[in-house]
Amino acid sequence: MSDTADHSGLPADELLAAEYALGVLAGAERAAAEQRIAREGVFAAMVAEWEARLSPWATGIAPVPPPPQLWDNIAAALPAHAAPASSGWWQSLAFWRGLSLASGALAAACIGVLIYRGNVPEHPPLMASIDGGGHRHFVATVDLARGSIAVAPAAFAADATRVPELWLIPADGRPRPLGLLRADGGVVITIPQALRPFATRDAVLAVSLEPSGGSPTGQPTGPVIATGKLTNL
Amino acid sequence: MDLDANRSLIATALARIPGGDRAALQTVYRLTSAKLFGVALRILGERSEAEDVVQEVYLTVWRKAEQFDAGRASPMTWLIAIARNRAIDRLRATRSSRHMEPIDSAAEIADGADPADSMLEKSEDSARLYGCLDGLAVHERNALRGAFFDGNTYDDLAARMNVPLGTMKSWVRRAMIKLKSCLET
Incomplete structure (x- = not known):
């Protein structure tokens, strides 16, 4: 029998949303559905509708009190400072507001670099002020000639358990991992060849907090704490 | 409360x-x-x-x-x-699901519903869902139950109910279509 939707009545996307909400998908199919939820509002809404249809079935599951120390573990694992960053950042108003603020914040830094260099280079570097929660966390400079990106911490506060990871988000909205950052010093990251065409003006740099060693999935798994748009000098 | x-x-x-x-x-x-x-x-x-x-x-x-x-x-x-x-x-x-005991396609499985002690209970939504689930064929309801309560994948369900994977997908999809249509009326 065919694997494809062979019943008229629901479009393929809606069936996929139903299958995800029910929980029957595994492996690549489940991961692909999760990526679509993160990126496509219409698909995410279909999944939410299916979750709402099915969740009353959880009536059939008796509540079981968790052990008392579980709350203490949760409280201890909350970030020590600052309001939580949204994980749905690419859909959030604060994220888009942050973008426009970041562009404005660049002017002073740009002028400083121009004076320092004393001329206008052949490949003008791109810069981004990577901000979040009202603070500038990192400043990034892309050297197009060398294919590298230098990132210096500004007001980034280290997290005891997680490391900052840098992402490049071009116009298609999909985050590409660039590498891990440091709270205590600058890093220079070589941009992978395949990603260099995406390191252009208006592409976005984002920093998320990830488990030690970086995101295990190739996509941000922790909160995105800061973002900034690449701008020409 | x-x-x-x-x-x-x-x-x-x-x-x-x-x-x-x-x-x-x-x-x-x-x-x-x-x-x-x-x-x-x-x-x-x-x-x-x-x-x-x-x-x-x-x-x-x-x-x-x-x-x-x-x-x-x-x-x-x-x-x-x-x-x-x-x-x-x-x-x-x-690992794979903990719940892999065979399911008889024709026999109803209890899901242990205790509507009195949930925060969702007895709402109109839950009454309507249970009504629509009752309208499904037993094998369809059992398949959905295995997915929802046991975390079974399509492969798990096909194994538990001893049918080909394609048949299982077809059952589940047909059941979801019926469910949606019933919940909307």
């Missing part, structure tokens, strides 16, 4: 979390953790794993509370979806 009052308490507390209010998260935890622990335990079958998952769930709630829209979704629906997805992720990452 009165259902609507409870729902509104949870929704109000969720709304305070994006400002960094830990007491609000604790309120949500106090009102919902037994239900979510029950959900995770049902899928995972092991207390220590269910505890890990519930911890992840509330840390997710802390980060994502601003995405919850009380005007559009019930807080318990939102929380249960997070708990089920985290539990399923854990199941998929560690």
Whole structure:
């Protein structure tokens, strides 16, 4: 029998949303559905509708009190400072507001670099002020000639358990991992060849907090704490 | 506790979390953790794993509370979806489902529903869902139940009910189409 939707009545996307909400998908199919939820509002809404249809079935599951120390573990694992960053950042108003603020914040830094260099280079570097929660966390400079990106911490506060990871988000909205950052010093990251065409003006740099060693999935798994748009000098 | 009052308490507390209010998260935890622990335990079958998952769930709630829209979704629906997805992720990452005993396509399985003691219970939504589930064929209902309560994949369900994978997909999809159409009428 065919694997494809062979019943008229629901479009393929809606069936996929139903299958995800029910929980029957595994492996690549489940991961692909999760990526679509993160990126496509219409698909995410279909999944939410299916979750709402099915969740009353959880009536059939008796509540079981968790052990008392579980709350203490949760409280201890909350970030020590600052309001939580949204994980749905690419859909959030604060994220888009942050973008426009970041562009404005660049002017002073740009002028400083121009004076320092004393001329206008052949490949003008791109810069981004990577901000979040009202603070500038990192400043990034892309050297197009060398294919590298230098990132210096500004007001980034280290997290005891997680490391900052840098992402490049071009116009298609999909985050590409660039590498891990440091709270205590600058890093220079070589941009992978395949990603260099995406390191252009208006592409976005984002920093998320990830488990030690970086995101295990190739996509941000922790909160995105800061973002900034690449701008020409 | 009165259902609507409870729902509104949870929704109000969720709304305070994006400002960094830990007491609000604790309120949500106090009102919902037994239900979510029950959900995770049902899928995972092991207390220590269910505890890990519930911890992840509330840390997710802390980060994502601003995405919850009380005007559009019930807080318990939102929380249960997070708990089920985290539990399923854990199941998929560690091993196949705990629940793999054969299911007879023709025999009804009890799901142990106890509508008196849930925060979702006896709502119109739940009455309507149970009514529509009753309208499915027994094998369809059993397949959906294996997915929803046991965290079974299509492959798991095909094995448990001893049918080809394609047949199982067809059963589940047909059942979901029927369910949607019934819930909309």
